[in-house]
Amino acid sequence: MYYAHRTEEKNKQQWQRLQEHLEGVAARSEQFANVFGAGEWGRAVGLFHDLGKYSDKFQRRLNGSPVQVDHATAGAQALIEYWGSKVGMIPAYIIAGHHSGLPDGGTEAGSDSCLVRRLSKSIEDYQNAYQEITPPGRPQRMPLAPGLHPGMQLSLFTRMLYSCLVDADSLDTERYCNKEQSELRSMPIDIDAMLERYNDHMGKFSVPKSDIERYRNELLHECLQAVEGPQGMYTLNMPTGSGKTLASLGFALHHAKRYGLSRIIYVIPYTSIIEQNAAIFRSILGSEAVLEHHSNIQREINTDEENDPVRTLNQKMQLAEENWDAPVIVTTNVQFFESLFSNKRSKSRKLHHIANSVVIFDEAQMMNGHFFKPSLYAMEELARNYRVTALFCTGTQPEIAQLFPESVQIREVVHDVPLRYQQFQRTRIHQLEQQSITGLTSLLQEHRQVLCIVNTRKTARELYQQLRSDVMDDESHIFHLSARMYAKHRMEVLASIRERLDAGLRCCVISTQLIEAGVDIDLPVVYRELAGLDSIAQAAGRCNRNGQLPMGEVYVFELEQGLPPGWFRLTGSVTQSILEQYQERGLSMEAVKAYFTELYFYQTSTTIDRTDKENILGRLNEHAREMKFPFKEVNQLFKLIDTDMETVIVPRDEDARKDLDELKTALYLRQSLRKLQPYTVQLYREEFLAYVKAGEVEEIRQGVFVLTNVSNWYKDDLGLIPFSDEHHKLENLII
Template identity: 45%
Template sequence: MKMGNYIGHTSEEGRQQLLIDHLKGTSLLAERFASVFDAPEWGRMAGLYHDIGKYSAAFQRRILEDGPRVDHSTAGALLMKKIKNVPLALCIASHHSGLLNTGTKLSNVNDGTLMGRLKKELKGKLDYSAYRQELPEPVPIRKAPAFLYGKDQFYYSFFIRMLFSCLVDADFLDTERFVNDGKVQRGGFATMEELHDLFFAYYATFGKPTTPINQKRQEIYQQCLDAAEKEPGMFSLTVPTGGGKTLSSLAFALKHAIKYKKQRIIYIIPYTSIIEQTADIFRNILGDGNVIEHHMNVDYDKDYDKNYDDDKKEDDGLNRKKLATENWDAPVIVTTNVQFFESLFAAKTSRCRKVHNIANSVLIFDEAQMLPEPYLRPCIRSMGELVANYRCTAVLCTATQPSLETYFSRIGEGLKVREICPDTQGLYGFFRRVTYRFMDVDSLESLAAQLKEHEQVLCVTNSKKDARDLYQLMTGDGCYHLSTFMYPAHRRRVLAIIRQRLKDGLPCRVISTSLIQAGVDVDFPVVYREIAGLDSIIQTGGRCNREGKQRTEDSTVYIYDLPKPMNRIPAFVRRPIEITQMVAKDHADIASAESIKAYFDQLHYTLGEDQLDSKDVLKRLEVNKPAFTEIAKDFKLIEEDSRTVFIPIDDDLDNQKILAQLRSGVCSRSILRKANQYMVGVYENQFRKLEEMNKLDALEFGLYVLTDPAAYDPDTGLVVNMEDGIGIFL
């Protein structure tokens, strides 16, 4: 072919994108992304050579004449291997398939590893030499980021993930620009300075605090502003429930981001309920378009047959799905522990795409004590890596701080965690507003009878099944149910009703799973909590006498224990319960700082170092040739896979508009962000039950729509068969 006539992509309308234009466009973006962590040349080369296999006559026949499929990714990888750059070879070979296992010299041509793919490429003798007509020969990169020298292999593997993310996002964005005929459907966000001004204008409307509680909240807020001036690094914000952590931490993040030129603020939160409330608060202050709420668990890669080669995935319909995947390009992100940490250890392109946008951010880990114990060490190591080498500042924000400093001190030369509000003991004493009492109940029926004696009461269960069964035993006006079987917009409506009834003094009895226990601004005179980990109990206690309007001795959190065979309770739930019972025997005040420290010390000691990395993730990443694909499969904060179901609402015009767009095949990040408000996550076994009963209709983008209105209860949400298992929230 003549120089300049090589085609990279074709559109549905028949437009063509020149290959050289795609390579240069991707290269410029990847270079900019990688410059954030001092690797611009690495990003530039990844983008420039990632698709050189498309220069082959075989690929040009494929794209122009619908010829046989061609692996076009391995060619660039082979070129990088020849200049002894394995990280770039791995990124380029993986940019469609997902991050590959490295493999060894003994790898065979069909094992799917990088080394196996390279051997196969050499045997196949695909002629892509025409790239020399338009591109210079690659030369070795002489400079790597300083943090890679003389360090263990974890640094190396993390760097590969970051570089891979830069390439994937750059490739998707340049392709998206072509598919949309130059109309880029992204950007337009406010600057960090504009967000700063919006926030402080909002905060000024509160005026001067007049009550003791608000004065103490103002002190905490000012300490956060003072700490924001300090050098980037690792901070903790240990403030009891009711201390105003949400706004104070946002003030810290905005001021710190401006002073140290951070590109975004990311809130990482364990519960969807906190995400929804936090995102609502931030949108109200900062504007809808500047905040992304991301906890939808849609896996676009599931639509692909694992046996398809790279070129099959170049089909424009499939490209549009992947182009719509979330890349966290907004200035404020609110997401889950699951999304954040699983993305950092992922292999699939749809999950890895956003990872590079974590660099140079302010990270707020809300309810940091909820970091999952079986993966605690890998999570901490990745947090430390982001702070030490990728220009992040992290804040461990919690009412019940676990002892994590020891683990951070082991990273590199040691990361020091600086407490923003050092008078922890004084704050615990000031915000102490409830009394905790243990009690036994012999059945859900007897528990329901006790709850009915209170006009306003909250009861939090450990399982979705118990929450639904208990709710069905409650009768009368003002009874409400909350669980993640209700789509987010539904939960928001119910919470608004609950808050109004509490304010008006009307009867209000709420049965909820633990989604309400942290970060949800409700204030009940009395609370019941099924026995759980001490941190969960104290979090739930924060929903009682929140504003201090009652005497402490009149505000009770009853900790009840239902008779259940302990062998039917999962170990990850049973262990915290047993340790809570141990601590309660030795400490009269279970909510004291001493009790909390004793609880976490015993929890981590009981688990042992090995069980804080139960899948040996760190050990497997500290080798010369890491198995990225296998590690990604094993790193699951929630062991059981979940699916996402869209709930149609006939009398909701926004809902119907979104559903019509999804059914017609229209897909964009904007549409998926809106659709998130009507999604319910279900486990694989529950999904299969719904499917077997013909209650689901498959949409194009890895989503499913509920087809039977009777399968969604207006009070309790999606109707699925439940075991006695514990509810876990995405």
């Protein structure tokens, strides 16, 4: 009798039989892969993934032997034997890496962990497997329409099958450990019910009360007309303040119903605003329909079974990472794309649920940067072969078509984009001379209601504190917003700001750019530190948002210290050039188009294509003919945020303290961690370590850190203060 997993009981009647596990994983993996036409591939990797557990040595390991056993290489070698060295390489990557992560292809002279070395490795005999299972037949074809980029196409196919396997493996293991918990996992997907709730909500705005509301309704109607179009890639070029969020949700729901799609995935640039968008969707669709998933609290789980054969229930349940089995997912660019290019089991597990879905990129211009091209090519391949419709929403749409061959069709949802820009033109833009912090505070004090957006947390703190010291009377009208404040706190401050604005009271808001996307706030005057023109357009979207004034005023300034080096200095210099050329029309369609044209010139005019700075596409294609892919290398290189950040929970109110007490003793962490997400702040790793060393941050569970002395370090107006003056000066995160 051969076993896959054991309990702490010596009575083997409770142990999971290996044949049962393999058949169960094969069935689930086949079901998942059927969505993109690869069911026989999914079944094969599921059936052979634990083939090495048929060795006598592994069975002795389950019985208590301390000797470690490699059980993941056997299935890889077996499928190479049955399917051949070309076709068999894809399942070989998947099976060899189903615990440790997809390996690099490598060479015979390469690392011991590379696939080529694993395939020639001497392993324990596993031939007893064929007493219980039958080897799968070789697939007759690869279910992929020819694509733009062989390396991207074949590596993504491997990743998607890998996702099917590791999710199926985790779910089958969870079913064995705790059947009741397993049955509660899946969230029902009812598109009709969500559509009904959406229509009820939108019915409140069916009778417009102003021209702006009428234009928003017309744009919504155009979005709903577009849902009948074929699956593929779409752009939704709607000006700021025109209702993109709700219009795109309407498109997604109707399009999902039209094509029988499984879920809607919203990808948002900033963790700092994800909670607000998720709250909007919950209020419309119901809390049970929306899964909010980002990287504030996320742990890498060690799933190396060879090192821990006695799998307790708690350890087994740690395998139940998020797999995006929900109707609506709200996540971030970082979570979405770093998972898409990851080789890790925990991050890859959710990928197969991207297939057969609508993926909406809110503020898509924020994708632009060093990984823009590989990100777009991945989305094109998902649209081509995985039944994905991608909708890129923005008020300042980068010309994404120019990164593709002419054969790639990208449809625009809005019928007359220039007309809509003209209808929503509510601001004038002005360039100011270079400013000091002191000079800027003097300008801001001249306005009754004003918003000032700066590039760094450091500048936001300094400007806010200078204003507070300059104002001699009541300071209650001055507000500060940054990601040093946890999300729930920011929401409370925003509520206070809206109350003052609605009452016509004096109000001055100092914020980092977190206020620019997804925050519905309306001020007559906005100041914006020099940045990319797309960011300035976002800032302008907070000015005269509802068209109550003939024209709002937007002032662009540069501070004496200049811009941070790299991407931000590049985009700022291009913006300066465009504003000098277009003056008050600096946010016109022509100006935005000129901005992206010039930006792409700087990105691609040298020998290095800065839209693919790490040559991700080149690396994937280099040895694609030999089916050798650098999965591990690409995972290490594809980092949308260069600086490592660490997450700290701030238990500042009674709800947070109660949830924290539950977390300390919880058997299952997921629910407690999710409840604590609105109380998290992210710090640079250097500052985080300083807090830890001083005993001000405590690790209460593995990888979960809490601020211990909240009253000393967390302030009502500034949030979590820097650990030292040195950390204040070094803080240059643009968020």
